[in-house]
Amino acid sequence: MLTLTFDQRLPTQLPRTLPVYAVAAPISPMRDIEAIAHSWPDLTLARAKVRRIGEWVSADYGQLRLIYQQVSGAVQARVTTAGTRVANTRFPLDDARVVEIARAFLTKFSLVDDEVSKLALGEVTHLRRQVASSDGIGSPEILDAGIFFTRVIDETPIAGPGGHVMVKVLPNRAIAGASRVFRPRGHKVGTVHIMAAGDALTEFERRLRRNRNLDEPVRVLRAEFGYFEGGRSYRQRFFEPVYAFLFATEGEAPLKSVEIVQASGSNRGQPGATYF
CATH class of the missing domain: 3.30.310.160 (YycH protein, domain 2)
Incomplete structure (x- = not known):
């Protein structure tokens, strides 16, 4: 059964909206x-x-x-x-x-x-x-x-x-x-409403079940809120706020990975896909 334990939890004080910037x-x-x-x-x-x-x-x-x-x-x-x-x-x-x-x-x-x-x-x-x-x-x-x-x-x-x-x-x-x-960082391209932390956790758990087919204990090593910036080889168009979860599983096929949940609530593509 999928259960979550946390080494670090998301911050409780979050802004209601944030700008999105072009790279x-x-x-x-x-x-x-x-x-x-x-x-x-x-x-x-x-x-x-x-x-x-x-x-x-x-x-x-x-x-x-x-x-x-x-x-x-x-x-x-x-x-x-x-x-x-x-x-x-x-x-x-x-x-x-x-x-x-x-x-x-x-x-x-x-x-x-x-x-x-x-x-x-x-x-x-x-x-x-x-x-x-x-x-x-x-x-x-x-x-x-x-x-x-x-x-x-x-x-x-x-x-x-x-x-x-x-x-x-x-x-x-x-x-x-x-x-x-x-x-x-380039010009401002819009503003996003920030999804509540509880809703982000619900979306994270849904993705573990449906997208990753996990049905076992999961340890969240780090849970963060902030503007997403990718690594060296990542092609990025926008700076947009996200929730980021670094997690690990144990058992016969242990997994360590990251799940990014856009704080705007969008599931479409790269950060920056939706704003007003």
Whole structure:
């Protein structure tokens, strides 16, 4: 029998309506890549060596290497001269300091259009390694800090795999790299009424039964409300509010998946299909 248990529940305070925005048409990949490269602080760039593979473009400037996804404008950047990652059993910079360094970097750097001060802090992670030797496995060593920010649209968070920017900070305060999945927001195209959270849960359960043929216990790992932004390769036309459920099953054929319920109550196609 289908039963739901929740590690996280939907928020109780929700707006009655929210705007829907178009995703702005991206500028040409090379113009975007050049703008990013030449705004990166304190680097001497060589002439770019450019390669194109399907939807991806890579540009090697010697001291900086960029990989660009043409569908979404997602970017991964790595500085080759940021210095050697020195292992530390304790990272010398606390979280508040690395967040400050990351925000200061983004303020100078053409990676996102939104005001840096309005980005929400997601989390601070650390890259760790353990070295094996004849004496056994050593203690975990910390190589860098990854500061993860998420976008906010009209005081509403993002729900989905996109809408974020990450900065890597080394122990010497140098920037080792950055990445984004952060589509440009265009003009307002309409407004949607927000479905009640209880109705969204009912629709989620209906889809589990009818669309996924589930008749077993389901654990909801995360339940979110926010503007949907897809991942790197997702073709997206609109920013529209949704309910997002990350869930898992157990048993002989365990499943982990995501179900997106449009907060407008529409079941037709991509977010943005219906508004007034």
